[in-house]
Amino acid sequence: MRILNASGCLDAQTAPSIARSLDAFVTKTVTPLPREGNAPPRIAEVSHGMLNSIGLANPGLDRFLSHTLPGLGRLGVPVWVSVGGFAVGDYALLCDRLDEHPEVEAIELNVSCPNVEEVPAGVAEIVAAARGATGKPLYTKLSPASADVSEFARAAQAAGTDGLSLVNTILGLALDERTLRPVLSRRAGGLSGPALKPIALAAVYACYEATGLPIVGMGGISSGRDALEFLAAGASSIALGTILFSDPGAPGRVRSELSAQAEAAGVGDPDNATGLAHGPSPALVQNRQVSPSLSA
């Protein structure tokens, strides 16, 4: 069980000590060419989370490899590189170039960024292309915005992904308190934080059942209890995103809360928690406690 940061939610260069408090650092999504991202305003708070329309601001692959990666290599924690593109070839190119770099432990395929006009081609194609370009572990990151996310997970598995990162944000809107106009210049943005948690948990549960692949669970995780639930739903590691903004100490806090919670739940080591929510029919388990069914 490892605690990572969610891609785009931490810059190891401006906050190295926080990056070192993680079991692995995940970069903001890198694209083949540099991107400034969307016009500001590009973040907005909502009652139980936040919206972002950063739009994959990043230095581009070349500059990332020449200026960013070397520093990350000296961090002292494993580095995962998140990659994104607008065509299958982009992913192949990115993975091919990253493959040579020993500092890179794994590659996360962001096939689900909601903030770019261009829609990425089918998940399967992307994963297959990436698989062909690198031997490094591939984690495919999916959005929960579909009728059945497990179909995408199965497609990714068939195409050779080693694991899944669940979930990315889902589109939301916030209106300015005074003007009633969208706060974000792009109008809608990706919803993250506590409001996303039940949706993310459902995605992790469904994809674990459908694929059995290792899953990095994320979406509104703010406490050790949340982390434990993601593990129980099927995650083998968890990632912290929005919570890092209000509590940069979250990695350490969540880690200790998780150990306590796992103890309390009688699980012992958090590693034993993965998949606990599956198994014996929950209906039965429920009956022993609250069954609203009167058939004794």
Next chain:
Amino acid sequence: MRILNASGCLDAQTAPSIARSLDAFVTKTVTPLPREGNAPPRIAEVSHGMLNSIGLANPGLDRFLSHTLPGLGRLGVPVWVSVGGFAVGDYALLCDRLDEHPEVEAIELNVSCPNVEEVPAGVAEIVAAARGATGKPLYTKLSPASADVSEFARAAQAAGTDGLSLVNTILGLALDERTLRPVLSRRAGGLSGPALKPIALAAVYACYEATGLPIVGMGGISSGRDALEFLAAGASSIALGTILFSDPGAPGRVRSELSAQAEAAGVGDPDNATGLAHGPSPALVQNRQVSPSLSA
């Protein structure tokens, strides 16, 4: 601007006075045959909302027409009937039978219930079939669980829907505090309440922009402020769901809060608020106040 209940969130027979406090009453989704719904437990609370897996429990069309509808006709408020099925023909049948009944003001096509194994056929087909079967106003109810809900809205418009009901729930999961097993016997259930609001607001905004159709906005509306935001995003009416469980007096409260909010926002009558969030580039509006862009 009318205030309705969200389908499945109020029974006019057990709470007629609450039903009468609405501008129109919407029935729980009726299916051709009776349905008991899913096995309990089929509701669960989450931090910022709730999950349900009721599964369209309803008496079925025949009994609805013979036993339920006559009573609803005597309520004194317009009646909308929500219909659902598992094949295009179901919707045609339901609309055809309802068409004869003057008590029915409008029909809501629930093409998005996440709690039934069977996936309804394409939205366009369903709407077209329903359109062919009735002259009554048709409101197509969509789920926000798709990459682009406005595509579904356009399809419904092309097929002849008169309006849209946005949004239905999106799948979520809750684990039991003690057992870490899913609380619901169906595991996942539809997420509703405050957590859904930003997602619903984005759907209303996108579908209004895409179709200009009348929209009944819903999803976490708990206050007059929430209602005003749904109107600004493009709704011409709003529906109250989950809030009715904790505050059956919500219709009256939200109505008065909304008038006050509309006044405060300088809109005057809430009817004038529809679509306010559209229009002049929000980016510009923002710049006049908080612009994070320094190019003066």
Next chain:
Amino acid sequence: MQRARVEVVGAEPVGPYTLLRVARRGLEPGRPGQFFMLEAPGRPLPRPMSLCLAPPRELAFLIDPVGPGTRALASLTAGDELRILGPLGNGYRLGLERPLLVGGGIGVAPLPYLSAALGGPPALLGFRSDWHAEAAALVPAAEIVVEPRLVTEPLAELGPCGYSVLACGPEPMLAAIARLAPSAQLAWEAPMACGYGACYGCAVELRGELKRLCVEGPVLAAEAVAA
């Protein structure tokens, strides 16, 4: 069914439970076995609670803190305000020859008010521990049974001696009583979002059909339950 925003008058511990007393504010206490939906501070949904006592100008609820909602309710203090709705559902049928109250654990909650309505009939109360059994003080003329012994044992010993049993408690206990005393009236539980028939979440199986417990119950005739 009425609604009101009421003020907390007091909250006292009773063993592991909390007796929450709120101002009546024009709300009827209703019939024993009926319940109220109490706003649980910070939670999206209210929680169903049986009326435990109806002191003048007050309504009192006995709360077992089993999760977030009940913990929030149990931590309310005098002066706090909360929304409450009720009385709801169908209570116990009264006017019985020889009533016998039977409660298990937090199932004791509706019995004090019921006992008062029936003029203090005999009662049989089962608890997990002596600490939990402190709640028995709320019920006059109560015989107390503490685990490992179960209330159903003395009940079985009584045999078919014409008592009309009115019970509330955990499901296995109620199921056992249904077998011992087919004429019993039993108060059941189910997760409830609304309490007034709106959400269909409280479905329970009655005579092989799913029904809304908040509408048909929570008090049901034992026969109705026989699966």
Next chain:
Amino acid sequence: MQRARVEVVGAEPVGPYTLLRVARRGLEPGRPGQFFMLEAPGRPLPRPMSLCLAPPRELAFLIDPVGPGTRALASLTAGDELRILGPLGNGYRLGLERPLLVGGGIGVAPLPYLSAALGGPPALLGFRSDWHAEAAALVPAAEIVVEPRLVTEPLAELGPCGYSVLACGPEPMLAAIARLAPSAQLAWEAPMACGYGACYGCAVELRGELKRLCVEGPVLAAEAVAA
């Protein structure tokens, strides 16, 4: 950048604003113009606030309640606790020949601490009303301008007389100052989720490129801004 959970020592109204004083708890006050991220009770994200004053063992912030986060912060009272992070960003460059402080509205916030660091240089403060102008009392040697008159008017009258301007205020004012005094140091604002470079939400356009204001600023040389 340090983190701490601190206690509110006091919160006093200053015109429409609130002066929130918290215990230092080992946090450095930092350089004038730097800011802290303050947990806004009940809100998912913290809010950036310039350090206004640094009394012994305290940090003080001047808060303009413009929305949910600042309203929550302004309603804190002595004894409440909140998480705070800082000092963050780049403050004003000090050691200037003839410093002149210029503030507009809540832009007065960082000036009291800055004024103390510079030994009470002259200051020019603009406000929407006399009520708002009460905040000027926090800055020694301040000339006050109330709308319809704007601070930029007396500033223009001063002409190019060798003052080094250090300013904070609404964007139009800063933009105007940038034109009047190219050597000025200006403290800008942008919505911020993290304050330490993690979210890329505070992007602002510098020399034609989007940069993170919390990393490059919030205090920037006027030239840097020229679009």
